[in-house]
Amino acid sequence: MWKEVNQYSLNWRAEQNSGIIWLKLADGTDVSIEPDSIEELAALGDILRNEKPIHYNTDNRDLSTSWELVGEGES
Structure with missing residues (x-):
């Protein structure tokens, strides 16, 4: 099921050389x-910071932006 992403947090664990991204979805769940x-x-992180809206699919774990017109710049 697609749910809008309301907030995010990027974390890099230097000692383990691994990262994790936390998403807070519109229904209050965290993934x-x-x-x-x-x-x-x-x-x-660039997608999360610069695109709106962002949706996350809780079934297949996809992250997606919305459709945009070709050549459309950010406002």
Whole structure:
């Protein structure tokens, strides 16, 4: 089921060389994503920081932005 992401937190565990992203969904639930690398953490952080709205699928664990027109810039 698709749910809107309201808040997020990026965490990098330097000693373990691993990261975790916490998402707070519109229904109040928290979910986590564990990226495979610091580059993936940075890319997902960029999406979360710069795109609106963001949705998360609790069934297949997909993160998605909404449709945008080609060439549309951020306002």
